[in-house]
Amino acid sequence: MRNFTKDTAKKILANEISVEALLQLYPEYKDEVLKELRALKNTHESNLIDAIINKYTASAKNAGNKISKSGLNEKTVSTFLPEIIKARFAIYLLEQLNVAVSSKEPTKNVRFNLWDGTILQKLLFKQGFERKPVSLGLFKFFWRFIVNKQILMPLVNKKGIYCFYSKALIKELSSLIGDKKCLEIAAGDGTLTRFLKGEQMNCLATDDYSWEHYIKYPGFVEKADAKNALHKYNPEVVLCSWPVPKNSYEKHVFKTNSVDLYIVIGTKNPAITGDFDTYNSVDKFTMEINDRLSSLLLPPSEDNAVYIFRRVKQ
Structure with a gap:
């Protein structure tokens, strides 16, 4: 069992160490992940990608809770921190696989003509x-x-870009936001907020900076996790583009009393974006897929989806 210093544990928990660095520091956990992935593959799981995501997000969430409650107790950290490291390895390997398979040239440096x-x-x-x-x-x-x-x-x-926004989509979103106070959570490089500010929207971008190994965060993207940002700013409108599947932060949007409108830009596939467990359980908001807005996302895909959540008026 490895021993971790409190400083190292804090950096790993805050995603301040890149996956590439973790691979160098803890190669034994990479080997464990590869063995576990081979075991999952051998079960002939019909939806292998979902199975992998479910397994590692659940174990990482449980490990994070255990460590948090322990106050960084040395024994607890040594027991559970490897689960978080392994989860990051697994998602990273899936991302690399996606690049290779989608390009159809896995053994070459893929580039456009x-x-x-x-x-x-x-x-x-x-x-x-x-x-x-x-x-x-x-x-x-x-x-x-x-x-x-x-x-x-x-x-x-690989640069943290998962879609492109048409001018028409930005216009439509601006109309929905109007003069309301707007907050973007998990904003990444802040592109969506930057475009909305260009339309004179009162919008603020926030992110917990957990994807620093992929994304270069500009200064206007405030470093704050979703829960704290929502508590700090009490927005009327919240935006989130390409939220991580089965994430732990979208649930806080629906618990924030100031929020009347929540707009999610993503896909119809729960394995790719969104906390669908929360979406399907909220009772104080209506939920719809807006087909027109979905059609304004680029590149076009039948899987593109823009969800509109509106607070039910009492």
Whole structure:
């Protein structure tokens, strides 16, 4: 059994150590994960990805609770911290697998040809990987000429990008928000809030910075977990784009009395985005998939979904 210093434990719990660094520091846990994944595969589980996500998110959540309640007790940390490390390894390995499988070139450095790369850079990005609001008309026109459509999202996923926002979507969201105080949780690089501020929306971006190994957080994204941010700002509207599947933070939105409207941008697949257990259990909010808003997410997919939760008036 490994012993961890309190400082190391705090950094791992706060996701302040990258997965790549953890792999170097604790290779034995990577080997354990690989053995466990092989065992899961051999069970012929019909939905293997769901099974992996369920297994490791549950074990990490339980371990986090045990450690938190113990006040970083040395024995408890040594017993349960490896479960959190292993969960991060497992999700990381799934992400790498997704990139390889989606690209269909797992043994090569995947990249766009000059034609695709030039068009997509001008359509989707201001510079580098800084996204811009996308013209829906231009996108629809040029998208049909892109040869390797299937590698776009796996490539940008590595930069913490899971969708692109059309100008039309930003306009629609601005109309929904109006003059209300708005908070974005799990905001990542803050792109959505940045676009809404461009429409003069009163919106603030927050994130717990747990994805620093992928995302470069700009200064305007306040470092705060969702629970504390909701308590601090008491927003009327809350946004979340691509929330982690089976996350532990969306439930706090529905417990915040000031919130009248919650907008989730994600997918219809619970294995990819969202805390569907909470979605399906809330009784003080109505829930709908807005088909029009979903159609304004890019790239287009039948799996895209924008959920609107409205507080039921008493």
